[in-house]
Amino acid sequence: MLTLLAVIIGFLYASSIYMFLRRSIVKLVLGIVFLSHATNLLLFVTGGLRSGEPAFTAEDGTVDLAAVSDPLPQALILTAIVIGLGITAFSLVLVYRFHQETGTVDLDEMAEQDKP
Amino acid sequence: MLFLPVILPLAAIVLLLFTYRMKRLQQWISIISMSAITVQAVMIMNRVVLDGPFAAQAGGWPAPFGITFTADLLSAILLLATGVLSLIVTVYSIGFMDDTRKTAGFWILIHGLVTGVNGSFLTGDIFNLYVWFEVMLISSFVLVTLGAERKQLHGAIKYVVLNLIGSVIFLTAIGLMYGQTGTLNMADLALRLRESEHTGLINSSLMLFFIAFGIKAAVFPFYFWLPASYPTPPVAITAFFAGTLTKVGVYVILRFYNLFVVTDLATWQIIVMIVAGVTMVSGVLMAASSYDIRKILSFHIISQIGYMIMGVGIATVLGLAGAIYFIVHNMLSKTATFLAAGLIYKYLGSYDLKALGWIYKDYPLLAFLFLLPALSLAGIPPTPGFFGKFFLIYGGFQAGAWTITIVAILVSIITLFSMVKIWNEAIWKKIPDESAARQKNPLPLTSLWATIVMAGLIIALGLLTGYLSGYFLEAGRQLMDVDLYIRTVLH
Amino acid sequence: MRSEILKIAALHLKPLLLSLSLILLIRGHNEPGGGFVGGLMAGTAYVLYGMAFGAEKTRQLCMVKPFLLIGLGLLFALVSGLLALLLTGGAIMEGIWFSIPVYGDFAFKLGSPLLFDSGVYLLVAGMLMLVMLSIMEEG
Numbered sequence: 001m002l003t004l005l006a007v008i009i010g011f012l013y014a015s016s017i018y019m020f021l022r023r024s025i026v027k028l029v030l031g032i033v034f035l036s037h038a039t040n041l042l043l044f045v046t047g048g049l050r051s052g053e054p055a056f057t058a059e060d061g062t063v064d065l066a067a068v069s070d071p072l073p074q075a076l077i078l079t080a081i082v083i084g085l086g087i088t089a090f091s092l093v094l095v096y097r098f099h100q101e102t103g104t105v106d107l108d109e110m111a112e113q114d115k116p
Numbered sequence: 117m118l119f120l121p122v123i124l125p126l127a128a129i130v131l132l133l134f135t136y137r138m139k140r141l142q143q144w145i146s147i148i149s150m151s152a153i154t155v156q157a158v159m160i161m162n163r164v165v166l167d168g169p170f171a172a173q174a175g176g177w178p179a180p181f182g183i184t185f186t187a188d189l190l191s192a193i194l195l196l197a198t199g200v201l202s203l204i205v206t207v208y209s210i211g212f213m214d215d216t217r218k219t220a221g222f223w224i225l226i227h228g229l230v231t232g233v234n235g236s237f238l239t240g241d242i243f244n245l246y247v248w249f250e251v252m253l254i255s256s257f258v259l260v261t262l263g264a265e266r267k268q269l270h271g272a273i274k275y276v277v278l279n280l281i282g283s284v285i286f287l288t289a290i291g292l293m294y295g296q297t298g299t300l301n302m303a304d305l306a307l308r309l310r311e312s313e314h315t316g317l318i319n320s321s322l323m324l325f326f327i328a329f330g331i332k333a334a335v336f337p338f339y340f341w342l343p344a345s346y347p348t349p350p351v352a353i354t355a356f357f358a359g360t361l362t363k364v365g366v367y368v369i370l371r372f373y374n375l376f377v378v379t380d381l382a383t384w385q386i387i388v389m390i391v392a393g394v395t396m397v398s399g400v401l402m403a404a405s406s407y408d409i410r411k412i413l414s415f416h417i418i419s420q421i422g423y424m425i426m427g428v429g430i431a432t433v434l435g436l437a438g439a440i441y442f443i444v445h446n447m448l449s450k451t452a453t454f455l456a457a458g459l460i461y462k463y464l465g466s467y468d469l470k471a472l473g474w475i476y477k478d479y480p481l482l483a484f485l486f487l488l489p490a491l492s493l494a495g496i497p498p499t500p501g502f503f504g505k506f507f508l509i510y511g512g513f514q515a516g517a518w519t520i521t522i523v524a525i526l527v528s529i530i531t532l533f534s535m536v537k538i539w540n541e542a543i544w545k546k547i548p549d550e551s552a553a554r555q556k557n558p559l560p561l562t563s564l565w566a567t568i569v570m571a572g573l574i575i576a577l578g579l580l581t582g583y584l585s586g587y588f589l590e591a592g593r594q595l596m597d598v599d600l601y602i603r604t605v606l607h
Numbered sequence: 608m609r610s611e612i613l614k615i616a617a618l619h620l621k622p623l624l625l626s627l628s629l630i631l632l633i634r635g636h637n638e639p640g641g642g643f644v645g646g647l648m649a650g651t652a653y654v655l656y657g658m659a660f661g662a663e664k665t666r667q668l669c670m671v672k673p674f675l676l677i678g679l680g681l682l683f684a685l686v687s688g689l690l691a692l693l694l695t696g697g698a699i700m701e702g703i704w705f706s707i708p709v710y711g712d713f714a715f716k717l718g719s720p721l722l723f724d725s726g727v728y729l730l731v732a733g734m735l736m737l738v739m740l741s742i743m744e745e746g
Binding site: 119126127174175 | 689700
């Protein structure tokens with residue numbers, strides 16, 4: 001499972017960098033989305049993978065450290081996802097306005113237009 | 117009480133949202149809340165000076181588990197400088213900003229920015245720091261695009277994307293750090309890193325941290341977003357960004373370098389020194405070749421960041437004190453130059469040096485308001501810029517860091533050259549086209565007074581350096597004393 | 608041209624989505640759910656309505672301006688953080704719990720986290736409506 005996740009994370013990082021290197025800013029935004037997903041998965045892995053173990057203590061209040069999974073990375077991912085949502089929404093609106101204003105989503109073409 | 121610098125602007129945001137589109141009321145709310153933040157910062161400063169550093173825990177959770185807020189002298193100084201700065205920029209904006217932007221949420225966003233900046237200065241938890249960074253960044257994203265002019269959108273794309281990549285790298289580094297040490301509290305982390313044996317992993321995550329904060333602080337290989345985006349929004353916004361955003365990056369580098377770099381000190385020092393030197397030189401050279409006031413000033417921000425990073429690399433009490441003094445000086449002087457540039461724009465309607473001229477004859481006060489912070493940036497005594505560079509260069513020679521110190525001296529000469537260029541072109545030169553009757557607009561009074569107060573503060577900081585240097589040295593000492601920080605947070 | 612099918616569907620889905628979002632909000636106390644998801648769902652209900660009937664009608668329908676929703680949400684969240692400080696003199700962001708006995712052993716338990724979650728709910732719903740409606744009006 002860990003190996004699989006590691007490969008997925010690596011793949012996500014690689015594809016996000018590929019997206020960053022494209023010229024279209026729509027793909028740039030997609031690259032940001034991939035990058036934040038990759039990081040969220042990385043955070044998830046750092047807590048250690050334990051299948052089927054909730055992050056709760058037993059009914060009688062005893063804590064078996066070997067049996068509970070670390071709740072903190074999940075809280076961190078939750079926060080990061082919420083922030084990611086806001087940022088993705090903002091960048092999509094930004095790209096939309098950019099397209100409206102310039103009629104293109106290509107940064108080089110935009111720079112061409114601005115030349116006197 | 118340590119949470120108030122964050123709660124006050126948040127409460128102001130709530131009020132501003134409820135009074136949406138009531139222009140005058142919003143201005144008054146902003147002025148009152150910014151004054152309250154400043155007063156609060158003075159109170160924190162007072163307590164730190166009297167009793168030493170102190171910490172507060174959120175939710176009543178004991179230290180390594182909950183979120184900690186810590187104030188030592190460095191945080192208190194920067195908090196106070198941010199408070200004063202935001203108050204002045206708020207007053208300046210009343211006269212400067214146009215109504216469309218004011219009603220489109222300018223006041224709300226500027227409070228959001230202050231929330232994020234104050235939170236970053238105070239927090240003692242690396243994930244919480246990430247959250248404050250995001251609060252700050254999202255506000256700044258919207259401020260950069262506010263008004264949505266074509267130029268702004270173009271600059272904003274670069275700004276947004278590069279800073280987002282920085283944030284994600286920061287988050288990755290947090291993940292790696294947490295995976296190795298199992299803690300997020302900065303004091304606890306410093307404690308555990310000392311005992312840790314996986315130096316390779318630590319160094320790689322520290323390098324990720326350095327890259328992430330390097331992007332925020334605009335140091336050498338990562339600064340390209342800054343000259344692309346800073347000149348595009350209205351100058352009041354740029355002035356506020358110049359005074360706060362990059363300085364937060366520098367603050368975090370200062371803090372992290374002193375707390376977490378425990379192995380391979382010599383290598384880290386070399387890396388930091390090289391970055392500092394190249395940042396200084398490349399920033400100032402690009403400034404020397406530009407002809408737009410805002411562009412020149414933006415490139416100067418980069419060059420000045422190099423000086424602060426140099427203080428980090430020197431890593432003696434004097435070097436750190438110099439870096440802290442330099443941050444405060446730069447927050448004031450840099451913002452003041454932008455504010456003055458904004459006044460010049462209001463007055464003559466252009467930022468282009470080739471179109472400007474003759475301000476010295478037409479409006480001597482304006483000429484002075486620009487000259488003072490410009491001289492301060494170049495480092496002429498008795499302005500604070502001189503003392504900042506003096507501390508750094510003296511510290512550099514004392515620590516035996518010859519190369520970087522000589523580079524710093526050379527760079528300050530080129531800085532003087534490009535300031536003189538603005539002076540010659542915009543202020544002393546005869547108007548290029550004598551026959552064209554130039555339209556001279558009256559200056560908004562609030563903006564003028566805000567700039568005058570700023571100039572007064574710069575003079576005061578310069579003249580009082582003798583009295584204040586003790587505080588800055590103490591701040592440097594507290595910053596180096598990792599055990600003091602750990603004791604403050606954990607007990 | 609707006610589809611009639613979408614109009615009918617949006618008209619009937621809106622109350623369903625809104626009540627489901629409230630259930631999600633309250634369920635978040637002990638089980639998966641919470642203010643964020645609930646707020647997203649409530650916002651979606653109005654966005655769907657806006658897709659079917661246009662942004663103008665949606666604005667008339669919700670009466671409260673999105674900005675006010677965001678402000679209210681932030682206020683709730685802020686108050687929930689300060690509650691402990693104001694009521695018991697405890698630390699900031701400390702949880703406060705009430706138990707209102709209803710009948711016999713059955714008690715209604717309330718806490719400041721619910722207030723915080725309601726704040727998040729309002730804020731997210733308001734934010735979603737603000738962004739989507741302004742895009743719809745332009746496009």
